[in-house]
Amino acid sequence: MLTRLSLSGFKSFADKAVLEFPRGVSVIVGPNGSGKSNVVDAFRWLLGERDAAHLRGAKIEDLVFAGTSLRSRVGLAQASLVLDNSDNAWPLQFPEIQIKRQVSRDGESHYFINENEVRLRDVQDFFAKSRIGNRGLTLVGQGNSDSFVRVSNLERRLMMEEVLGFKDYRNKKNESEARLKTTKENLERINSLLREMEPRLRILRKQTSEWEKRDELLKELRILENQFFGYELRTIERGAKEVELEIDVLKAALEKEWHRVHLHEKTLRGIEDERPEVHRNMSDLLKAKEILMRKQALIERELGRLEARIELMGKDQEIKAEDAHVLIHESRRALETALNESTMHGIQRVIKTILLEIEHALYKEPRVDSKGILNAKKKYEETIAGLEAELEAIQEKEKEYNALLINFNTRVREAVREAENARLFHTRLLDKERTVLIEKARWGYKHKEICGHLAQAGRNIDEIDTTIMHEPLSSALFQRMHALRNELARIGAVEESTIKEANELESKYMDLAREAHDLHDASGDLSVLIEDLTKKLSRDFVKKMNAVSVAFDRYCNHMFGGGKARLLMDEGEENAIAGIRAEVDLPRKKTQGLESLSGGERSLVSLAALFSMIAVNPPPFLILDEVDAALDEKNARRFAGVLRDLSLKTQFVVVTHNRSTMEAAHVLYGVTMDKDGTSRILSLRLE
Ligand code: ATP
8 A cells, every 4th residue: 555655856846745645545636837747757756767758857867856046956856655565465575665766966866665775677676566557557647548548559458467467477578588589699609609619629629539549549558668678678688787797707717718828838838948858869879879880790790700710610520511501591591680680689699599500510519729719709709798788778778768758748749738728718718708799799789779669669768667577578469569659650749739729628618518508498497487478468468358348348338328348459460469459339429449539538438448457456556647637527527436436446646626536535635836936735634
């Protein structure tokens, strides 16, 4: 319920003016130009009007008291409306609700609900929910009493919606549609952004996936390489180490052997230096032997002579020629044998035997006169014995020299053999050293080769752990290692900046996609809401409109004393708001269009429509500014009667000059223009 209106600095109300509104009809009267319509303007302004023209001003600051010749102007216009909410009829949980609006001369506006500053929008919403609007029916301005007839079908529909409580739905629908439009635009914008991003993203995704694949391949390759190079390097290191050890051992052995070679050569030289002086002694010995031989020849000659003498001595003794022949022959053979004898002793023995044979042959018994011969023989025998002894001594010496030479030669041979053996062993060691050095070089070459492979693979030797045992790569794994290298080479290098770009674009894309998804959901929700609101605005509205149509017929009949009237909905295009048209058959008149009605008839039809809407769905209050102006006495009375009836359902604030209307008032206010050119309120409470 409307409780109170306070004005201050508003238009002609320079001073504070307060109007209390009881239930029923409050009528405001006063002379022309006293400020009655300014009160209606205050209502309109409080209900959320923004257009200065609708408030009868050029600009919103024109609402501020401009001053008169006797009153200076003010800086702030203010109006407030107090609503009783003890029956919770208003859409706020307060027992009393105050709506206040201010505007300063510099155009600054403020809105308050219960002294809390709010937005204009909040005020508009509050009244829309309360089925109070400024569209022309809850607040009918001066000269607008026939607006229901005058306006277009669509405007009529909107007017009806306002009074019948659909304005909130309409606002919500408009708002939802606007939001849906923006949402769809945003969605389209985002979708087109997403579409724009997609080709680049596809490329980047491919690169990223290749990069990820590359990373995995690289990891696998590293493991295989670590095993491969680890095994190879460890093998090389171990091989090289073994060779080094072998070289050390060989070096030591070579040195030792070289020493041994020297030692043996020195020993040989020493032995050679000890070579016995056998040759000179031997030649002395041979000379002595020769002398002895010559002496032997001399004896043989002497022996020959002796034989000749023996022959002379034996003339008287007949020697058979045959025996002599045998004797000579045997002597000769014995002497030849003796000459072949190597020893002097042998020669002597043979000569002795021959002499005995000769003696035996010649003298079966030795003759006494052969004494001299025998002496000579004895002498020869002694000489031969001497020669034999000498020859024996020489032979002993010869034996001794031979033994010395044999011993020397044996030693030399032994020393040479030893030296040669040592040299051979040394040479063999040298050969072995050469082989091992080649082996060392081979390990070095292998190491270099592996280092080359490492460099080719872009690996550093420090990365390879050779402290652990590695299995050699199986041929399948070796092939895998090569295949991985080929695959990586095919993929090629992926720039880090590309991956960064890919991540950034991906996250931007995901954000936008999420946003698009949210917008899509939101547009779905809005569509559902719009559909719901559309249903309310069509189905529910049609129900109410039909009820209003029935009441319209009744009120027209009442106001015109007969006739027929009804409201019909246009065949609206889909999604467009279907307009409302009114058909009126006045009594005693042919069916005419609304356009041909007289001014008073127009007002009556409009008021009948207003009353029918109030009857179906009474708003909390109505402000009517001289809507009865065009009515004649009889119709004014009818109007006042209906007003009085409907005031049981709704509160009326009516500005009028009409006596009948004044008579319907429960409270009467008089507005006067003071001498200083400002408006004043006089309360003339009737009840
Ligand atoms: P009618 O019966 O002729 O309709 P009314 O009582 O409705 O008259 P209003 O139109 O409410 O009269 O008042 C108009 C008066 O208010 C004018 O005299 C006008 O000068 C005055 N007025 C309007 N705006 C201002 C303002 N900002 N400052 C001072 N006076 C103003």
